[in-house]
Amino acid sequence: MKMLIILAWRNLWRKKRRTFxxxxxxxxxxxxxxALMSMMDGMRDQMVSSIISSTTGYIQIQDALYHDEPILxxxxxxxxxxxxxxxxxxxxxxxxxxxxxxxxxxxxxxxSRGVYVTGILPEKExxxxxxxxxxxxxxxxxxxxxxxxxxxxxxxxxDLALGDTLVLLGQGFQGATAAGTYQVGGxxxxxxxxxxxxxxxxPLKEAQLFFGAPDRLNSLIIMVDSESDTEGLxxxxxxxxxxxxxxxxxxxxxxxxxVAAFEARDAQVRLMAWILYVVVGFGILGTIITMxxxxxxxxxxxxxIGLKRTQLAMICMLETxxxxxxGVLAGIGLGFMATSWFKHHPIQLEGAFAEVFIELNVEPxxxxxxxxxxxxxxxxxxxxxxLVVGIYPIRKILRLDMINAARK
Amino acid sequence: MKTVIKTTNLSKVYKDSVVPVHALKNxxxxxxxxxxxxxxxPSGSGKTTFLNIIGGLDKPTxxxxxIDGVDxxxxxxxxxxxxxxxxxxxxxxxxNLIPVLTALENVSFIMLLQKQSKQEMEKRxxxxxxxxxxxxxxxxxxxxLSGGQQQRVAVARALASKPDFVLADEPTANLDTxxxxxxxxxxxxxxxxxxxxxxxSTHDQRVIERARxxxxxxxxxVDKDEYFERA
Numbered sequence: 110m111k112m113l114i115i116l117a118w119r120n121l122w123r124k125k126r127r128t129f130x131x132x133x134x135x136x137x138x139x140x141x142x143x144a145l146m147s148m149m150d151g152m153r154d155q156m157v158s159s160i161i162s163s164t165t166g167y168i169q170i171q172d173a174l175y176h177d178e179p180i181l182x183x184x185x186x187x188x189x190x191x192x193x194x195x196x197x198x199x200x201x202x203x204x205x206x207x208x209x210x211x212x213x214x215x216x217x218x219x220x221s222r223g224v225y226v227t228g229i230l231p232e233k234e235x236x237x238x239x240x241x242x243x244x245x246x247x248x249x250x251x252x253x254x255x256x257x258x259x260x261x262x263x264x265x266x267x268d269l270a271l272g273d274t275l276v277l278l279g280q281g282f283q284g285a286t287a288a289g290t291y292q293v294g295g296x297x298x299x300x301x302x303x304x305x306x307x308x309x310x311x312p313l314k315e316a317q318l319f320f321g322a323p324d325r326l327n328s329l330i331i332m333v334d335s336e337s338d339t340e341g342l343x344x345x346x347x348x349x350x351x352x353x354x355x356x357x358x359x360x361x362x363x364x365x366x367x368v369a370a371f372e373a374r375d376a377q378v379r380l381m382a383w384i385l386y387v388v389v390g391f392g393i394l395g396t397i398i399t400m401x402x403x404x405x406x407x408x409x410x411x412x413x414i415g416l417k418r419t420q421l422a423m424i425c426m427l428e429t430x431x432x433x434x435x436g437v438l439a440g441i442g443l444g445f446m447a448t449s450w451f452k453h454h455p456i457q458l459e460g461a462f463a464e465v466f467i468e469l470n471v472e473p474x475x476x477x478x479x480x481x482x483x484x485x486x487x488x489x490x491x492x493x494x495x496l497v498v499g500i501y502p503i504r505k506i507l508r509l510d511m512i513n514a515a516r517k
Numbered sequence: 518m519k520t521v522i523k524t525t526n527l528s529k530v531y532k533d534s535v536v537p538v539h540a541l542k543n544x545x546x547x548x549x550x551x552x553x554x555x556x557x558x559p560s561g562s563g564k565t566t567f568l569n570i571i572g573g574l575d576k577p578t579x580x581x582x583x584i585d586g587v588d589x590x591x592x593x594x595x596x597x598x599x600x601x602x603x604x605x606x607x608x609x610x611x612x613n614l615i616p617v618l619t620a621l622e623n624v625s626f627i628m629l630l631q632k633q634s635k636q637e638m639e640k641r642x643x644x645x646x647x648x649x650x651x652x653x654x655x656x657x658x659x660x661x662l663s664g665g666q667q668q669r670v671a672v673a674r675a676l677a678s679k680p681d682f683v684l685a686d687e688p689t690a691n692l693d694t695x696x697x698x699x700x701x702x703x704x705x706x707x708x709x710x711x712x713x714x715x716x717x718s719t720h721d722q723r724v725i726e727r728a729r730x731x732x733x734x735x736x737x738x739v740d741k742d743e744y745f746e747r748a
Binding site for chain 2: 112115116407511
């Protein structure tokens with residue numbers, strides 16, 4: 110075996126330039142595939158993290174009927190059973206965020222707009238999405254305050270300024286009328302117009318009073334310690350709760366449109382990656398065919414003097430493995446350096462591209478991911494492609510007419 | 518003397534072309550241990566086909582090739598690979614050394630395939646290279662050796678594994694006179710010293726003049742089989 114490895118290695122360097130070109134082509138393919146996947150995963154992580162923190166969280170515990178009919182009548186009480194359950198999984202739960210929310214009419218003087226009132230515990234929201242950092246005027250309330258923080262777009266539409274009174278009118282729990290007046294104590298700027306023109310934040314207790322639903326929540330948001338544990342934790346929580354009363358939903362169940370959008374984009378990127386794989390596959394195949402045909406006579410001789418076909422096939426396979434391994438290794442090295450750099454120095458987007466991100470409520474930057482699975486997956490895929498390509502010389506050798514080959 | 522190779526009614530017909538080509542016709546020959554034989558004849562007379570068949574590289578259409586009591590014409594390919602490796606040495610017209618291996622590695626190569634011990638293999642390879650006058654070139658790759666030197670390495674390779682016989686297909690065809698004589702001297706000496714059976718196919722008068730037996734093939738059949746006394 111040692112001699113076969115030596116032969117394969119030395120054969121590789123008989124035509125140094127060709128070997129370098131082939132290794133380079135594998136390297137660039139691996140690098141581009143890694144960069145592509147790193148960018149896609151980085152952007153996906155960024156979007157998921159942004160969407161999760163600003164909307165649903167990773168997991169929600171809800172009333173069993175709320176998901177199908179999200180009305181205040183389907184809110185739930187934060188019972189001891191739920192609190193105990195959360196405590197039992199404290200090693201997997203980073204923190205919980207209680208919320209109550211509903212649509213109302215917000216008015217000032219003669220102007221009125223549809224608004225989305227959300228009752229929050231500010232210190233929990235702070236942990237989840239650093240909400241107070243978006244406050245541009247005034248300040249975020251504390252849990253004991255009784256004023257409102259409203260979105261900047263809404264403030265402009267209703268001509269509301271700090272200290273003005275916002276009148277809220279809507280439907281509360283079990284048909285009660287929800288009505289209240291709140292002083293504007295802070296104005297908050299959102300990038301996403303939908304949020305910027307509708308959001309009204311109240312301290313949780315004030316919002317529960319407003320909706321006539323004391324101690325009730327639309328959902329208890331659960332932020333997990335590890336994103337990869339989302340499915341597992343949701344299943345474990347669901348197993349411990351009575352499905353007649355409570356439902357446990359992951360962010361993917363709560364945001365199916367987002368998931369579908371991610372999947373569509375992932376499919377596009379995968380298609381691009383496969384085009385790359387095909388290109389590199391043919392690149393390697395071209396070199397292998399050339400190397401084969403240049404050495405047919407030599408193969409015939411080696412077989413004549415006693416080398417077995419399987420041993421000769423092994424030499425050719427080893428050559429393919431070595432070329433691919435070197436190319437993949439170099440591609441991974443280059444990819445790791447590039448993705449690490451762009452992970453810590455993300456590309457700032459500008460213009461229309463940036464606006465798309467802003468509309469999705471995502472910071473307009475391209476942040477790369479350098480998760481190990483990207484390198485393992487891409488490296489392995491290209492390596493496997495090379496091995497598949499390596500079947501060609503094996504087939505050829507197994508069918509080689511030794512005498513004719515030796516005469517060439 | 519012990520018979521090393523015996524062919525009985527050996528025939529080979531190539532049916533690839535429109536008209537079948539009878540490359541060998543009922544060839545009956547015996548080769549004894551230690552013989553130095555030249556197979557001569559015009560181009561297309563069947564010399565190379567005969568060597569290929571007794572070397573186990575090709576199969577006869579009809580007839581038998583008995584080597585060491587075994588009919589190799591009936592062997593499967595995998596058995597033939599092993600048989601060639603253990604019993605036959607080859608020297609080709611175009612040297613056919615492995616370009617990426619040094620002279621020492623080339624000579625060791627067959628012994629390595631035979632799974633001989635490293636120590637024994639290296640000792641034998643060095644000794645063979647010394648015998649062919651290339652003791653100072655053991656670490657050179659073929660590209661850095663002259664044609665004559667490469668062919669001497671090929672001879673050392675063929676003999677190093679102590680085969681029952683060596684088949685040489687026009688080994689001097691690409692060599693200048695001095696190199697050819699040098700090679701023939703070496704082969705004649707090794708033939709005597711190691712008692713190895715040498716069978717050449719050749720057009721080269723220099724080889725024919727050294728051979729103690731000359732078989733002439735014409736149109737695939739044995740035309741003459743002559744023995745000579747040589748010094």
